[in-house]
Amino acid sequence: MKKKILAMALSAVMACSLAACGSGGSTETAGAKDSKETQAAAEGNELTVWAWDKAFNIYAMEEAEKIYAKDHADFKLNIVEVSWNDLQTQLSTILSSGDYSQLPDILLMQDFAYQKYIITYEDLFTDLTNSGIDFSQFSGGKVKASVVDNKNYGIPFDSGTEIAAYRTDILEQAGYTVDDLTDIDWDRFIEIGEDVLAKTGYSLFSSQAGSSDIIMQMVQSAGGSIWNEDGTPNFIGNETLEAAMKTYEKLFTTGVMATGNSWDEYIATFTSGKTLGAINGCWIMASIESADDQAGLWKITNMPSLPGVAGATNYSNQGGSSWGITTNCKNTELAVDFFNKTFAGSTELYDTILPSSGALSSWIPAGESSVYAEPQEFYGGEAVFEKITEFASKTPGFNTGVYYTEANDALAVAVTNVCSGSDIETELKTAEETVTFNMGQ
Amino acid sequence: MYAASFQNNSKGLNFPMEHTKNKRMSLQQKQRLTGWIFLLPGVLLILTLSFYPALRALMTSFKTGVGVKMTWCGIDNYLRIFQDKVFLQSIKNCFFYLIIQVPVMLILGLILASLLNNPKLRFKGLYRTAIFLPCATSLVAYAIIFRSLFATDGFINSMLMNLGILENGYNFLSHSFSAKIVIIIALIWRWTGYNMVFYLAGLQNIEYSIYEAAKIDGANLIDIFFKITVPLLKPTILLTVIMSTNGTLQLFDESVNLTNGGPANASITMSHYIFNKAFQGVPNFGYTSAMSFVILIMVAVLALLQMKVGDKRD
Numbered sequence: 001m002k003k004k005i006l007a008m009a010l011s012a013v014m015a016c017s018l019a020a021c022g023s024g025g026s027t028e029t030a031g032a033k034d035s036k037e038t039q040a041a042a043e044g045n046e047l048t049v050w051a052w053d054k055a056f057n058i059y060a061m062e063e064a065e066k067i068y069a070k071d072h073a074d075f076k077l078n079i080v081e082v083s084w085n086d087l088q089t090q091l092s093t094i095l096s097s098g099d100y101s102q103l104p105d106i107l108l109m110q111d112f113a114y115q116k117y118i119i120t121y122e123d124l125f126t127d128l129t130n131s132g133i134d135f136s137q138f139s140g141g142k143v144k145a146s147v148v149d150n151k152n153y154g155i156p157f158d159s160g161t162e163i164a165a166y167r168t169d170i171l172e173q174a175g176y177t178v179d180d181l182t183d184i185d186w187d188r189f190i191e192i193g194e195d196v197l198a199k200t201g202y203s204l205f206s207s208q209a210g211s212s213d214i215i216m217q218m219v220q221s222a223g224g225s226i227w228n229e230d231g232t233p234n235f236i237g238n239e240t241l242e243a244a245m246k247t248y249e250k251l252f253t254t255g256v257m258a259t260g261n262s263w264d265e266y267i268a269t270f271t272s273g274k275t276l277g278a279i280n281g282c283w284i285m286a287s288i289e290s291a292d293d294q295a296g297l298w299k300i301t302n303m304p305s306l307p308g309v310a311g312a313t314n315y316s317n318q319g320g321s322s323w324g325i326t327t328n329c330k331n332t333e334l335a336v337d338f339f340n341k342t343f344a345g346s347t348e349l350y351d352t353i354l355p356s357s358g359a360l361s362s363w364i365p366a367g368e369s370s371v372y373a374e375p376q377e378f379y380g381g382e383a384v385f386e387k388i389t390e391f392a393s394k395t396p397g398f399n400t401g402v403y404y405t406e407a408n409d410a411l412a413v414a415v416t417n418v419c420s421g422s423d424i425e426t427e428l429k430t431a432e433e434t435v436t437f438n439m440g441q
Numbered sequence: 442m443y444a445a446s447f448q449n450n451s452k453g454l455n456f457p458m459e460h461t462k463n464k465r466m467s468l469q470q471k472q473r474l475t476g477w478i479f480l481l482p483g484v485l486l487i488l489t490l491s492f493y494p495a496l497r498a499l500m501t502s503f504k505t506g507v508g509v510k511m512t513w514c515g516i517d518n519y520l521r522i523f524q525d526k527v528f529l530q531s532i533k534n535c536f537f538y539l540i541i542q543v544p545v546m547l548i549l550g551l552i553l554a555s556l557l558n559n560p561k562l563r564f565k566g567l568y569r570t571a572i573f574l575p576c577a578t579s580l581v582a583y584a585i586i587f588r589s590l591f592a593t594d595g596f597i598n599s600m601l602m603n604l605g606i607l608e609n610g611y612n613f614l615s616h617s618f619s620a621k622i623v624i625i626i627a628l629i630w631r632w633t634g635y636n637m638v639f640y641l642a643g644l645q646n647i648e649y650s651i652y653e654a655a656k657i658d659g660a661n662l663i664d665i666f667f668k669i670t671v672p673l674l675k676p677t678i679l680l681t682v683i684m685s686t687n688g689t690l691q692l693f694d695e696s697v698n699l700t701n702g703g704p705a706n707a708s709i710t711m712s713h714y715i716f717n718k719a720f721q722g723v724p725n726f727g728y729t730s731a732m733s734f735v736i737l738i739m740v741a742v743l744a745l746l747q748m749k750v751g752d753k754r755d
Contacts, residue, residue, distance in 0.1 A: 085720075089720045095509060120507050210705075261588065261592060261593075261614045405721050413706055437525065
């Protein structure tokens, strides 16, 4: 009897799963048929896009599609969510196999990797220099990321202008305001930080262990570079870099800067109360705002500057991305026209996506929009986007170079060793050797 | 068993072949053909999906260049490996894991298996399942859970602090030695049960009367373990040693997800480094293929050594 019941139960489960398979299969084929039909109807008016953030760049693409579809009824975008890590792996695989037909029409690319892909795979991106897109309407430093040999290969999207965000309520407990942390250098920052730490137990900000992003941000803020003119690494005797490493070491040893071992630990440091601030690209605002209960307590200002370095500013940049049109694009003219009417020509688009996703535009005409001047409740009713746009205009340019990832890794190793007691000069020498080795064949 | 029956077939085949000179196939020929037809899909899949790519990778390892612009360079890539400090570091890390983790895990598995093999023990099935269960978890998921367990404000630290052993949370993953130990603990947790199952299966083949006889002769538990269990389990132990060595040298998920190779490459494994070089930075597939073949050579040499040392058939 028992066995019979068991057998019946099992066969029921099997039947269910088979049915599920069957229905899944049939919807799939139906879906395929659908898209084929629309494709046939639209005769190549559908473009495939790869992007990675549903709340951010995919959302922006969807809004752009809506705007363009108003005048072009049969226009359709097929947006595929591909995480940045997967995107890199997939690109490498497709490009090495030589079968470019698997590439999407449009893809989003991190700015720091743009040079690498243009130079490594010459025929990945379409040259857009004479395509009709007006690149002079984008902020100069941003366009540079996707330019090689004076040729434009990308349409700038979001920028990662550096911001410093602090919890005003905790600062108050220690007797400080955000004004005390504005337009200062790192030495003063550490003084205040030690005081705040002693009084409240909070660190001022945090960084992710094993990453040298904050070092790069410091170097950029002082207008420095990690590369020589000829593209070789410039670590040994680079005063800006040495100053940044020294500052990092001090921040770490004094406890003014906390560290998280992974990205989620890093986010948790300021959302769940270990640090009272965050210093990063302005896209970090989305993570700050994820803590609803802290609404109205945050304020935004500029980052500290490197002490004792000529040309040091309080402005920098971290991250940001641009759209590229691949050489596999079925209808390049359509893609270019789409961008011309949206990301490179529609204030309406930027007005929609800015307040809801914080996608700060690098398209200059969008900056004149009234949306930028609107007060943001989360940041104590301040017009933060106007402020960040102002920061962006003061940010020094920075050459990420082709071997940015290698340099970042090597410097991360160097700074980790410095923090556990090693000497800055020796570590920079090792880091430069590592990068030079990686650049060799 | 398969191979043996094939040999028998081919031996018996000569005789009827000479006899029946007509065009029709003999029964045994037919059977042999059926066997090959059954084998064919598998063989074809292995050839095209495993051997062919491996061959191409071998060819790539003699080329160099960025992305698709590759040129032949002879054995330069293999010479380059010896100057790559990070790769040498990753080899050291892998051997550190190998030397500490594999013996601890296998001895633990062996002890657990002989304990659970006791016929008088109750709820054996429950214990066996509980110990085997970790290796049914996803590699990524368990690595991430271990990462959060050993975080500065994670479970392990709060436990140690509540017990009064630590005053402040210790950042396990930011110190090179403790980061490696965390990986080893994670590996032991996940794979001990897996190896234990092999030993349990091996123990089933040992006649219980041998143990009874030993007991009557006055052997204690330790004598029984070292003089009966271990020698009789030798083939199984050899198998698990080779599998564990192979697995440890190709370690990837734990290094990526648990420590991300850090701090300062102190826990990075060879496969993780190869992945970074191929997909994170500027790709040089020639060099990364060469590194992969170095791993292959290491695994092959180690397996050969272990077989030579361990497999002394009388």
